[in-house]
Amino acid sequence: xxxxxxxxxxxxxxxxxxxxxxxxxxxxxxxxxxxxxxxxxxxxxxxxxxxxxxxxxxxxxxxxxxxxxxxxxxxxxxxxxxxxxxxxxxxxxxxxxxxxxxxxxxxxxxxxxxxxxxxxxxxxxxxxxxxxxxxxxxxxxxxxxxxxxxxxxxxxxxxx
Numbered sequence: 251x252x253x254x255x256x257x258x259x260x261x262x263x264x265x266x267x268x269x270x271x272x273x274x275x276x277x278x279x280x281x282x283x284x285x286x287x288x289x290x291x292x293x294x295x296x297x298x299x300x301x302x303x304x305x306x307x308x309x310x311x312x313x314x315x316x317x318x319x320x321x322x323x324x325x326x327x328x329x330x331x332x333x334x335x336x337x338x339x340x341x342x343x344x345x346x347x348x349x350x351x352x353x354x355x356x357x358x359x360x361x362x363x364x365x366x367x368x369x370x371x372x373x374x375x376x377x378x379x380x381x382x383x384x385x386x387x388x389x390x391x392x393x394x395x396x397x398x399x400x401x402x403x404x405x406x407x408x409x410x
Contacts, residue, residue: 297397298360298368299375300404303383304397308353311393312380315348322348328380334387337377342370 305311309318319328322344330338346354346369358368383394383403394400 292361292371294360294362295371295375296404298357299372299379300397300400301360302349302353302357302372302376303380303394304400305393306396308356309349311395312389313391313393318348318350324348331377331380332384332387332389337381340373340377342366342373345369345373345376 301307302309303312303315305313307314309315316325316328316332319325324340324344327338327340327344330336340348346365349357349369349372351365354365354369357372358365361368361371363371380389383389383400394403
């Protein structure tokens, strides 16, 4: 897991140095700044989020996540993350409804916390991160790829 270790090292190093833009994104906006800050406290967060967004993850990656948001009546929330403009916030409770107990329990286990805390943490990070991973408001139709592809994307974002 050399790449994961190097990405996590860069995440933690950047978070401890006060990443430029972290204040602008903040916890409410989620995104890379929030992810970096939380990763410094819980490195498993990066792996859990990448697992959730990857095509080989528990919900089928971005296409599966979009479908779940639509089924929960929150398609407009996901669309705001993927589109240009402000990201709509989501609560931990809403995200719990979207993900369902199986995937959320798996993520909570990875993070070493209860499902409510895991949902709250993900609700802070997902909007901005999905936004960052879909530049120009466009996400690949086939999703973001495997967990390895996402780690490569995150590594590229950290080098900027």
